[in-house]
Amino acid sequence: MKSNEPIAPGGVIGILGGGQLGRMLSLAAAPLGLRTAVLCPDPNAPAFDVCAHRIVGDYTDVDALDALAAHCEVVTYEFENVPVSAIDRLSTQVPVRPGRRALAITQERFEEKSFLSAAGIPVAPYACIDAEADVSSALKAVGLPAIIKTRRFGYDGKGQRLVRTADEAFAAFRDLRSAPCIAEGFVKFDRELSIIAARTPDGTCATWDISENIHENHVLRRSRVPVPEAIPQAKHAQTLAQTILQALDYVGVIGIELFDTPDGLLVNELAPRVHNSGHWTADACVTGQFEQHVRAISGWALGETTRHSDAIMTNLLGEEVDAWDSLATTSRTKIHLYGKRDRRPGRKMGHITRLLPPANS
């Protein structure tokens, strides 16, 4: 691909990771006439059911990476724990979008907070814990209660502990195997929101309506739009999103988790990819996040994010997916099952989106 030209229909997009996000990216690429090649270590990866080229291999396997690059005009990733070394290997052969910097920053919580602070984005107080000796000073900086989080490889509440005392903080750090951590001040918020945003290589941005997100056991349970209680925050969320995208020189779709607090919005976390709290966009908008990500990384113009319906997205966790036959008859409901062979408790097996006529029409 010449860097300034869009990828024409017939072109191939490489995806690192074959989970549900890679699957839905593949499904969204097809109507644009684009094919996908997926690299994943799991031979039963959900994305393999719907892609043009399957490469079973590890993200550190240079032959697998080179095979992927050979198929593709551009490469993207569907999760942020891809090793940066894979991006480095691929980048010499094919553009990788979003690029190395967005990945490196978002896979390390201290880097992420530091980046956000430097960009003038409000975040909760935070401090590094590299060793037990840092715990007391970190708590002094962020206050109690606090949340101790490993800096890397955390998701869905894994690798984090809520602590109410200094003793609990020491215990939590040891329980997290003394891995490099950060302490974050515990934020009292009215609600959790997120904004999904996209940016093209030439700097054009688009956002969707903000959603409210309900978590259960640290896992997203439900997202809903619109959020009538947060209308004044919507404009601020858009501005934050654009600032973050520009500061990262980002290309693609990003998910930005927000706390809506009495003192204003705080950014909680960035996901350098399509995001669970944006799944509703694919059903309720002219252009959904999966198609938008494909457009952005392929150098196409962004599509309209206009919403035609109100929406409530609900994740199907573990055995909840067994109710597929009754979900199939639930009113105004779009079903999305991920084709995962292995149904573990709490695992994201699918989601449903309930579509309702817009309340303001």
Add this chain to the structure above:
Amino acid sequence: MKSNEPIAPGGVIGILGGGQLGRMLSLAAAPLGLRTAVLCPDPNAPAFDVCAHRIVGDYTDVDALDALAAHCEVVTYEFENVPVSAIDRLSTQVPVRPGRRALAITQERFEEKSFLSAAGIPVAPYACIDAEADVSSALKAVGLPAIIKTRRFGYDGKGQRLVRTADEAFAAFRDLRSAPCIAEGFVKFDRELSIIAARTPDGTCATWDISENIHENHVLRRSRVPVPEAIPQAKHAQTLAQTILQALDYVGVIGIELFDTPDGLLVNELAPRVHNSGHWTADACVTGQFEQHVRAISGWALGETTRHSDAIMTNLLGEEVDAWDSLATTSRTKIHLYGKRDRRPGRKMGHITRLLPPANS
């Protein structure tokens, strides 16, 4: 598959034919957790980009058919010119839906008209032409002008001639290589409509709103919904569709083309499959025709056909697809490119659906 049980997520649907309809069926099966196996003689078939199993082979190749059956819980077809022999071979191994009878009837125009007449469905006058000796009596039965059509393998206006005199009728029959034909009376209509309908194995039916269809050079150019001029006809169209589905003991989605005449609706043609004039349903409704066909043949409950937007679907023919980059920025427009390698003049290369807020909201 036990015949009365729905196919559970993880199951595989076989599709005879790998064109755009097979492709869009595959894309619609995935969110239900179902995979597809596609049999097609063309190794570059559009559906091969998005299916789990690819079988390159002819529809008369028994090994290819057996390989397909071995993968699948149910088999369907995406075009009506599949040889009935293929269905016969497959049916001994796996359910084929819609079945042999719907296929046999709809691939032969005289059979189709006879079936419709017997079911009490209004059709244009028609008569058989097996040899030149039949031309005069056929014209006497149907009047002039008339349309002479080959009984088999006609589509998009291929294999048919409009004739205004008996001499032209003789010439047309010879021009069609004296293949078995029918003569149809030329119907003056106000507009061409279609209704897309679905039926489950247990006899439940669903229909979408009727669309108006604009043809150019015998090829569908545009379908639009709603059709305010045809509101009184909608109920009659639904009744006709249900009568046809029941009389065929049909399972799956059917496309029914109608002439809206001053004397009422006439059925012009049946397509035993998802239909070009129903493509808008996938973008404008809670459940689209592709998902509905997958549900019906898999023994699932039908989905809601509720429409959330008004829609205009426009086919992209031949070189029109080259405008993909400007189509990508057209307001409220969903793009569907078929991934066809070979761009021939007039060939269906894709379609777009323009979504508009419902006029009656």
